[in-house]
Amino acid sequence: MADESDGESYTGGFFSEEEEGREAPESKCESLRVSMVPVVRAEVVGGGGTKRVEKAISDPDISHLTSEDYKHVYSPSEDTFLMLDALNLDAEYLRSRFALSAEKMKNKNNSAQDEEKKGEGGRGGIVVEVGVGSGIVLTHIARLMLSGYFIGVDINPKAAKCAYSTLRRNKINNFDIVSCDLLTPFLSRLVRCIDVLIFNPPYVPTPSVEVKDNGLPRAWAGGIRGREVLDRLLPFVGKLLSAKGVFYLVTVKENEPKQIAEMLSKEGLSCETITSRKAHNEHLEIHRFYR
Numbered sequence: 001m002a003d004e005s006d007g008e009s010y011t012g013g014f015f016s017e018e019e020e021g022r023e024a025p026e027s028k029c030e031s032l033r034v035s036m037v038p039v040v041r042a043e044v045v046g047g048g049g050t051k052r053v054e055k056a057i058s059d060p061d062i063s064h065l066t067s068e069d070y071k072h073v074y075s076p077s078e079d080t081f082l083m084l085d086a087l088n089l090d091a092e093y094l095r096s097r098f099a100l101s102a103e104k105m106k107n108k109n110n111s112a113q114d115e116e117k118k119g120e121g122g123r124g125g126i127v128v129e130v131g132v133g134s135g136i137v138l139t140h141i142a143r144l145m146l147s148g149y150f151i152g153v154d155i156n157p158k159a160a161k162c163a164y165s166t167l168r169r170n171k172i173n174n175f176d177i178v179s180c181d182l183l184t185p186f187l188s189r190l191v192r193c194i195d196v197l198i199f200n201p202p203y204v205p206t207p208s209v210e211v212k213d214n215g216l217p218r219a220w221a222g223g224i225r226g227r228e229v230l231d232r233l234l235p236f237v238g239k240l241l242s243a244k245g246v247f248y249l250v251t252v253k254e255n256e257p258k259q260i261a262e263m264l265s266k267e268g269l270s271c272e273t274i275t276s277r278k279a280h281n282e283h284l285e286i287h288r289f290y291r
Contacts, residue, residue: 059084060139060170065162072158074133074219078279079200079250084140086248086274086286091144094196097244097290125195126242127151130182130233133219135163137198142172148195150175153183156218182233183240194240200250201230226255234260237289238267247289248274252282264289 062076125148129138132152142150150172154160160179167175178185202211202219203226210221211228222229230249237247247269251257261271269289276285 060136060143060166062134062136062166062169064165064169065134069134069158069162072216073156073162074159074216076134076136078277078282079203079284080133080136082275082277082279082284082286083137083198083200083248083250086288087137087141087144089274090248090288093288094246097246125149126190126193127196127198128153128183128186128190128194129198131155131200131202131219132163132177133159133200135166135177137200138163138175139167139170139172141196141198142167142175143170148174151186152177153180153186155179155181159219182229183236187236187240190240192239192242192245195242195245197237197241197245197247199230199233199248201233202226203230203250203252203255205254222255226252230255230260234263237264238269241269241291243291245291249287249289251285251287253285257285257287261287261289 059081065073125145127138127141127145127148128151129141130153132138132154135152138150138152142148150167152160152163152167152175154163154177157179160177164177167177183190202222204220204222205226206217206221206223208223208228210217211223212218213221241247247264249260251260257273264271268291270291272288272290274286274288276283278284
């Protein structure tokens with residue numbers, strides 16, 4: 001767990017779930033707000049053709065990662081960059097959902113104390129990515145936000161270390177990277193606290209035995225229907241999201257996304273497909289679930 005200087009700010013750290021004497025970061029969900037930077041316009045090609053999207057920043061720098069790293073860690077691919085596009089497309093939605101005007105985001109003159117008194121924009125929100133991999137997605141959303149606390153988890157310790165280096169390279173400080181199985185260390189600590197939850201799961205349908213592979217195939221092997229890993233997280237999503245929390249999920253048609261939406265609707269979550277793309281033999285979709 002990262003050291004806390006004043007009980008509210010965090011310094012980036014990396015640790016393993018099994019590391020002796022360490023605990024998952026304490027919940028800091030009280031009075032947190034998401035704050036986005038002003039955006040410029042850019043064009044990306046999505047499933048429906050070329051679309052105008054809001055893109056505040058360039059993609060994160062991952063030039064430090066080497067071919068040796070990618071022997072052990074999932075290399076950013078079409079699904080990864082589709083998630084980046086979805087977050088860009090949803091920038092205005094997130095600002096509106098968390099009641100942040102462009103003027104408030106641009107205003108650099110108010111002191112932190114004044115902002116805290118207003119109850120707006122002072123601290124940021126809790127953002128969690130499951131299966132953080134190279135760290136490019138968590139870094140991207142961290143750079144889209146003026147403030148917040150960012151948590152990345154990955155069962156692969158080598159991926160966790162790569163993610164740590166990616167956030168550091170991109171000058172993100174308020175984060176923790178944890179090597180653990182899904183969100184096991186956080187299930188009791190972050191109930192109704194997560195503002196943005198992101199998961200690009202192992203979604204490729206494979207024999208169940210491949211899900212337990214200790215090598216790189218574990219990053220994409222999803223077992224029956226490509227759902228064996230995802231189905232272990234879904235029962236907790238509704239319990240972990242804050243009142244205004246959102247969940248971004250990558251699926252392919254073999255995952256039966258409509259059935260996933262039906263499951264989460266029982267937790268009071270609605271579903272919207274943000275963007276989609278045909279990539280080789282996969283039809284990728286990014287869904288947003290929200291209350």
